[in-house]
Amino acid sequence: QVQLKESGPGLVQPSQTLSLTCTVSGFSLTSYSVHWVRQHSGKSLEWMGRMWSDGDTSYNSAFTSRLSISRDTSKSQVFLKMNSLQTEDTGTYYCARNRYNYFDYWGQGVMVTVSS
Amino acid sequence: DVVLTQSPATLSVTPGERISLSCRASESVDTYLHWYQQKPNESPRLLIKYASQSISGIPSRFSGSGSGTDFTLSINGVELEDLSIYYCQQGNSLPYTFGAGTKLELK
Numbered sequence: 001q002v003q004l005k006e007s008g009p010g011l012v013q014p015s016q017t018l019s020l021t022c023t024v025s026g027f028s029l030t031s032y033s034v035h036w037v038r039q040h041s042g043k044s045l046e047w048m049g050r051m052w053s054d055g056d057t058s059y060n061s062a063f064t065s066r067l068s069i070s071r072d073t074s075k076s077q078v079f080l081k082m083n084s085l086q087t088e089d090t091g092t093y094y095c096a097r098n099r100y101n102y103f104d105y106w107g108q109g110v111m112v113t114v115s116s
Numbered sequence: 117d118v119v120l121t122q123s124p125a126t127l128s129v130t131p132g133e134r135i136s137l138s139c140r141a142s143e144s145v146d147t148y149l150h151w152y153q154q155k156p157n158e159s160p161r162l163l164i165k166y167a168s169q170s171i172s173g174i175p176s177r178f179s180g181s182g183s184g185t186d187f188t189l190s191i192n193g194v195e196l197e198d199l200s201i202y203y204c205q206q207g208n209s210l211p212y213t214f215g216a217g218t219k220l221e222l223k
Contacts, residue, residue, distance in 0.1 A: 044217050047212040047213065060210075060211040062211075094159060102205065103205070108159055
């Protein structure tokens with residue numbers, strides 16, 4: 001069955017870089033795009049960017065200068081790297097499979113706290 | 117960016133009643149409008165795609181309608197398990213955007 005699972009550090013210091021991994025199973029990264037979506041505590045959802053099935057990437061301009069998404073198809077993993085973290089980046093980070101333009105499967109999410 | 121405005125922010129409901137939630141887009145998104153349910157400490161779950169298309173495994177009491185800028189999610193006979201936050205999302209243009217959500221609470 002389709003599964004996505006995020007992993008990464010729960011605590012990051014301000015100004016440091018966040019590195020998250022999304023490990024998928026049940027589908028191929030060369031057939032579906034995988035997106036990253038952030039949610040501040042008690043708040044709505046914010047689309048961050050995507051890894052397209054052909055390896056292309058797109059980013060929300062709100063993050064463009066400090067966000068990078070990459071992948072390793074042999075390991076079925078998609079990576080998120082975001083630098084210059086601030087306290088406002090605290091939240092839950094999800095990876096989600098995108099079917100055309102909607103999200104049909106989501107990971108469980110990983111909570112990230114930015115604090116010294 | 118397309119702004120999605122959901123109303124009301126909170127809706128107090130009685131089990132069994134029929135309710136409607138609204139999502140309004142700042143510009144036309146055709147029918148590229150999708151609905152999700154999120155329960156506390158869970159990931160969002162897709163409820164309705166393309167404004168009105170049902171999703172396998174989702175109870176039939178959930179339905180959607182609309183096109184362009186005005187959309188509605190209806191629940192015909194609310195059940196206690198439906199007490200959640202509901203988000204709309206547009207997939208017409210990047211960046212994909214979500215509404216602020218409507219929280220269903222028990223009256």
